[in-house]
Amino acid sequence: MPELGFLAVCAAALVGALGQRALGMGFGLVAMPVLVLVVGPLPAVTAMTAMGVVASLLVLAEVWPLVSWRRLPWLLVPALAGVVPGILLARLADDGLLKTVMGAIILVGVGLSAWLHRAARPLTGNVPVAVTGAIAGVLNGSVGVAAPAVGIYGALGDWPQRAYAAALQPFFLVMSGATLLAKGVLDPAGTPPWPWWRWLILCGVIIAGVLVGARVASRLPERAARRGILVLSFLGGVAVLWAGVAGLTA
Template identity: 45%
Template sequence: MDLLSLAVAAVAVFIGAAGQRMIGMGWGLVVTPAVALVAGPLAAVLVVNLYGALACLVILPSVWRDIDWRRLAWLAVPAVAMMVPGLLLARGADTDALRIVVGVIAVVGVVVSVAFTSSARALDGPPLRVAAGATIGVLNASVGMGAPALGIYTLLSGWQDRTFVATMQPFWVIVSGVIVAIRPVVAPEGAPEWPWWGWALIVVPVVAGVLLGNRLAHLVNRTVVKWSIIALSLAGGLALIVTGTTALLA
């Protein structure tokens, strides 16, 4: 049994679940680099999507009234359509190369998202929504890292109100649920070596993180939370790049 990956996953999903509840994203940015570092990119895809769907299901009842169903459809349909190509990409790529890809996506995605934050111009419409959804689907299925593409879309479109936080919960339930369902057929290998009780144990920090996020959502400065997640994501992404590069050069 891989106790290190189990412990790292437990801490990461707790932080990611709290961030997901408070700002509508952060789950993949936190959990993917952490789990990929200790268990590999394919394992990270499974862990991120399985427990991500669970976290969003727990959050969903509290945000149901604010969901933007039309925008959800524009993003979710192309995301689902691109999942099989994403899983096939993950299955055929080199493990160390995938680590580097995950790290680069994390770092570049976060940096670009932050850079766009300063732009006052808002862009939105069906083409951008479809492109964003398709990109999220590919990245989430291949490396468990669809959040940077989502972040860039929200910053470009100016969609950063309470409907964003609400709509992201059913969106990730759909996206993550479909990936978990089709993964055993398309890319069955690469699951973490945990016993059944280890998989059950991870549910505890997921629910605890959501509950903490519920308590802090109206008390904590969201700017502080956002920058904390950004810092953790950058650190995890850089660690993955170094680890993958070192292994390829060895």
């Protein structure tokens, strides 16, 4: 792989790790599009999942006391149930069409979230959390991006932003591990042909991003954080839609 491509991956990992710490999400949204361009779609899923595990572990170590463990299963269990159907859907459906439809749904959801956030009271109870988890699982298994779904709930739900951002770390950690395992069984994919020292550099870049993100998080108002999550969700939807349209027109 050209050196310039690896530098682009490092830059994406730095920004993604910063967002993961400051907002609770963002690593996959930033890193996935760059990885797809540099190493291709199948190795990108494996690489992004492995890097996401590292980022979530580092952030979780910092925000552990804020995690709402009693409420987390309502998000995590439906998500795990949705991973395998998402992978099977990706195998059965045309890749370009699937990503186009998913990207369009994400963008509509983000638009509705921005409007409803101003016009309605927050969603309460655990049912919206469970629905969010199921949708996130299907998205993660099918197109490799679960963050837009949890981002939409983050803007509309009654879960305090800092506590929600903390809970997303074990959520993404378990989801990444489950997706990696399920893909290995149902849809084996390769990994980027990187030497060990490049993986070591990426780990160092992710650590730096998390440290910078911790400083940003301490100064970030909750309202600004929720807006940031919506922006990241919107960008994720655009990336998925763009990939789908490009696949259909190729």
